[in-house]
Structure formats: structure tokens, C-alpha cells
Amino acid sequence: MSFRLTPTFRDRLAEAPRPLAGIWVCSASPLVAEIVAGSGTDWVLIDQEHSPNGLESTLAQLQAIAAYPATPVVRVPVGDVVAIKQVLDLGAQNLLVPMVSSAAQAEELVRAVRYPPRGVRGVGSALARSARWNRVDDYLLDADRHVSLFVQIENAAGVAAAAEIAAVDGVDGVFVGPSDLAASLGVLGQQTHPDVTAAVLRAFEAVRAAGKPVGVNAFDPDVARSYLDAGASFVLVGADVALLARGAEALAARFGAGPGEGERVSY
Template sequence: MPIRLSLPPTFRDRLEAADRPQAGMWVCTGSPLVAEICAGSGLDWLLIDGEHSPVGLETITALLQAVAPYPVTPVVRAPSGDAVVLKQLLDLGVQNVLVPMVDTAEQAHDVVRAVRYPPRGVRGVGSALSRGARWNRVENYLADADRYVSLFVQVESVAGVENAALIAGVDGVDGVFVGPSDLAASMGVLGQQTHPAVTAAVHRTFEAVRAAGKPVGVNAFDPAVAQAYLEAGASFVLTGADVALLARGAETLADRWCAQG
């Protein structure tokens, strides 16, 4: 007889159960070894980046396998909200999806449908072939699939901020993540994530999402900025990245040991 398996709680479940904001970091190297090191750090969650990092389906599978023994919750940022891409991510075992560049409630509805099986959505059925259902070893996976998947969308444009309340109000959207970098670009202040106008837009988004009863998160590498956003109501934050830690650490070594003589 095959082993009957259960799946870990989703990021939605973790946020609902948490008594404090959840702190995490980006995983961008594509290295399972680096991902495992990060997974054992004591952080609450990791964001595996499929949008701006050199990772494909096989690499994401290996990263999920590397972090699986640890209590950290992995979230995967899809490269887009394309229904085929989302289907592939869910089938390979992604339970927590972040979809970038969601500007309207209509787009949010589309990605909700993409992660749900018919008749509520359009996700293709391949559970017998996929790691997501552990090759049909998760009992009643098809009937319970919505319980095993959490969906977060990213607001990172002027349009997204204006529509944040409607986006957050879409049934099936479990939370909103604000991206100040692209938001700054959308507002005409490229590279100025802490520009007062950008910060104000982030705060407006926080208020709209929280009023809709959904958790809101944000990216902030500067500890003071991250703390300020937590005090403004963020439920989850990203405060660093594997590649940034490696780059800055290597530069510190070079400054110390290569600037002599």
C-alpha cells in the first residue's frame, strides 16, 4: 500500500496562526545548498524568486526539496500570472504563490481562477503525474486542493495602488505584497524606494488591504524602513536576499583585505 501523505500548512495558515509579523528573505541564487542554509536560519519564510532570478521549474523543484525538512515556509514568485505557468508551479509542489504586477481586480480574478480546479477555475488536472499531489498520495487532493494552495498578489504600480482595495477584496486572494522598487519606477522616481511619495503610496495600500481584511506585506532591505512598515501594519516582510548578503559580505572582505598597501 502507498504511504498516505499530508502537506504542510500554507503561508495563509501561517499568517493566520502567527502572533507576530513574519520575517523572511529572498532566495535568488538558484542554489539548493544556499536555500537550505537560509531555511535553517530561523527565519519564518523564504521567497524563491522566479521573476528576476535564473530559476526554472527543475530548479524550483530542487529548492523546495532542499528547504522541505525545515520549519520555514517557502513562497514562490511566479514570473507572471500566466495560467500555464501557474499550473506548472502548482504541479511541481508550490503551495504558496506570489504573482507579480497585479494592477486590477480583473487580473486578480484571473490568477485566482488559474490556481483553482474547475468548475471554480481553469487549472489543468494532472495530480497523478505531479509532485504537488505527491503523485496522488495526498488523500482527496483534488477535492481539497484550495486548502493546500495560498495565493498572494503583488501591487507595484500606481494603478495597483489605486485599485488595492478592489484587488484585496477578490475572493481567493489571500494577501497582498507591496513592491516599492517597481512602484517607485511607476511613480517616476526610479531607484528611490524610500521617496516620501512612494512611502505614502505604500501606506495607502496597507490601509486599503487591511480594510479588506487581508494581510499585507512589503519588501524593505533597510532595517529602519522595515521596522517602520511593521509599525504601519505589515504582517510579513522581506528584509534581505541571499545574493545581496553574499555581495555585501564579499565587498566587506575586499575592503578589509584588499585595500592595504
């Protein structure tokens, strides 16, 4: 029996006629991940860095998303060889690694996703969903084709080294994180501060010059559009928990006032 894996996020970006918009899934809920994946969004970020996601919940979300055209990307909590190996063995084909600040760090991450002799990824495909328990022909010999690696630039040092990071063979794209970048630049919580925006655009220019796709997180539609106009190939435009929080707040504000103060609801 032979099984064909889906195209990677690298492949999706290369073939897309337009930038790809994605939604962050932070709830660790397979049900929510499936709802988001079925929304028509291009890609879904399953987050292990700032969310209560472990291996089991990540696996369940990958399985839930698999029924839909959206491409799942898993952000690991740290660029650790063991953490990367475990997430790859779950069947994640697309990884985003946070807090990458140098080309040397990026090179180590490339080695972490590749099998020997070109890398250090542990071999367990017969036991793992990655190769569908050896149902993917020649997975060990062809694993690079089935895995894409994206790295996240989130501080001033990363912006300064963006060209070198993007030029690393095996890095398929760069994602810029304005939140931590703002903190690095001394303007914590001000993702649209002029200094932050300027740094994001410098990273864009460097990555694009290296011939790699660049993405960014931008929940404000106007900010997202400005980054798309500046050359972003992929963006995160919302998160499940933020959509739920803002939607719940809007309903509470509309219907939660005291008698005579809010809009009357009839059932």
C-alpha cells in the same frame, strides 16, 4: 499510503503571534536555499521573475527547504495560467504573482490556481509532486486548502485598486513592491521617496481594511521596522545575493588594501 502536506503561508500568517520575516533566494541554488531556510527565517521567497530559476531549480529548492520550518513561497515570472499550473504541480503551495493592477486580473489568477468548475487549473495530480503522486487524500477535491495565493501591487494603478484587489475571494494577501512602484511614480531607484512611502501606506490601509494581510519588501532595517509599525504582516528583509555581495565587499574593503594600508591578518 497517505501524505499530509504542510500548512500554507495563509495558515502561517493567520496563526502567527507576530509579523513573519522572510529572505529572498535569487541565486537559484538549492544549497543556498537550504542555508537560508535553516537560518531561523520564517519564510523564503524563491524568485522566478528576476532570477535564473526554471522549473528544475525551483523544484530542487522546494525539496531543500522542505526539511526546515521555513515556509517557501514561489514568485512566478508572470500571471500565466500555464506557468502557474507548472509551479503548482512542482509542489509549490504558496504563490506570489507580480504586477497585479486590477481586481479583474486578480480574479483570473484565482481561477488559475483552482480546479474546474471554479477555475481552470489543469488536472495532473497523479503525475505531480503537488499531490505527492496521489498520496494526498482527496487532493483534487480539497486543493484550495493546500494552496495560497498572494498578489503583488507594484504600480500606481495597483495602489489605486488595492481595496478591490484585496477583496477578491481567493486572494489570500497582498505584497507591495516599492522598487517598481518607485519607477511607476517617476522616482526610479528611490524606494524610500516620500511619494513611494505614502503610496505603500495607502495600499496597506486599503488591504487591511479588506481584512487581508499585507506585506512589503524592505531591506533597510529602519524602513522594515517602520512598515511593521504601520501594520505589515510579512516582510522581506534581505536577499541571498545581496547578503553575499555586501558581505564580500565588506571583507574586501577590510583586508584588500595594499601593504601597510589595511589590517594585518595572521593565520
